[in-house]
Amino acid sequence: MAKTLSSKDLIPIGEMARRTGLSVSAIRFYEDKGLVEPVRTSGNQRRFLRSDIRRLSFILIAQQLGLSLGEIDEVMRGLPYGRTPNARDWKAISAKIRDRIEVRIKELERTRDSLDGCIGCGCLSLEKCAIYNPGDKLGEDGPGPRQVLAD
Amino acid sequence: MAKTLSSKDLIPIGEMARRTGLSVSAIRFYEDKGLVEPVRTSGNQRRFLRSDIRRLSFILIAQQLGLSLGEIDEVMRGLPYGRTPNARDWKAISAKIRDRIEVRIKELERTRDSLDGCIGCGCLSLEKCAIYNPGDKLGEDGPGPRQVLAD
DNA sequence: CTGCAACCTCAACCTAACTTGAGATCAAGC
DNA sequence: GCTTGATCTCAAGTTAGGTTGAGGTTGCAG
Numbered sequence A, B: 001m002a003k004t005l006s007s008k009d010l011i012p013i014g015e016m017a018r019r020t021g022l023s024v025s026a027i028r029f030y031e032d033k034g035l036v037e038p039v040r041t042s043g044n045q046r047r048f049l050r051s052d053i054r055r056l057s058f059i060l061i062a063q064q065l066g067l068s069l070g071e072i073d074e075v076m077r078g079l080p081y082g083r084t085p086n087a088r089d090w091k092a093i094s095a096k097i098r099d100r101i102e103v104r105i106k107e108l109e110r111t112r113d114s115l116d117g118c119i120g121c122g123c124l125s126l127e128k129c130a131i132y133n134p135g136d137k138l139g140e141d142g143p144g145p146r147q148v149l150a151d
Numbered sequence C: 001c002t003g004c005a006a007c008c009t010c011a012a013c014c015t016a017a018c019t020t021g022a023g024a025t026c027a028a029g030c
Numbered sequence D: 001g002c003t004t005g006a007t008c009t010c011a012a013g014t015t016a017g018g019t020t021g022a023g024g025t026t027g028c029a030g
Helices: A014-022 A022-032 A050-064 A069-077 A087-121 B012-019 B026-034 B050-064 B069-077 B086-119
Strands: none
Touching: A014 A022, A014 A050, A014 B012, A022 A050, A069 A087, A069 B012, A087 B086, B012 B026, B012 B050, B026 B050, B050 B069, B050 B086, B069 B086
């Protein structure tokens, strides 16, 4: 028995907005960016699949984690087989994002610890500050000693 | 003995750019926003104090921590006595920023843990997802059950 | 078969944080 | 005193992520 697509499975944009919490204009914007690809009625109105709700919700979540729409697109396009993502795919994507969170936490912890050092030494010195010189690219450009703190 | 201001203590914008790693245009932009207030020569050119180097460096650091220029302005204006910040003041400001980092780390940890739950259940469900519903404002708007995952 | 809410497109606008360019002036070395 | 690099102002452009509005269609309920 082949699955038929009942009209109840085709969701207009307004309902998508209600269901996802996004604005209608934002959803249209995302379509423009290629993040969703609704079908159209004969009258040119957008109709979304139910799976698009998950897709859009995922965008929201990923954005809260600091990913840009471009990065989100990239992650979602990284799906196997280029098919519409199912629950297992979402797991894989979620795991990727989890890794990003971990990395970000580590970064912040490093910064915090450096800042502790700075508070301790009262520095914020261009030469020495671990926060200001993340990659330690000290003295890369320009001549002479940089006397920062003598005030 | 009153301190005199030797001309060596008045730094032109180009040198500020070299010393802070900022672009000349960015420094002018910050002045526009009220974040630095250089004096002017008789010929209307900007001249910065050495302490402005620290000020600008601090902007850079605070930005890396995700503060907007507006927030940075606010933090810096919060200084006691409205005077040009000294090493002790920078410590106070740094401590404030440290707190912000802590908060952000906690947020990310919560998100990560929620995401772990989602990966476990494969959800990303609008009804249940703790990430998607940070404030737990479930069912706030609109009718009926929201069948998200059944596909 | 009609009314009207929901939908459509396209262009313009918005904030943040800058950059770029034009055209003019300054300052310092020779 | 002239040249040349550094500055100056002011307007416009840029990217991200949308929103707003005008003017015009669609589609479903009665």
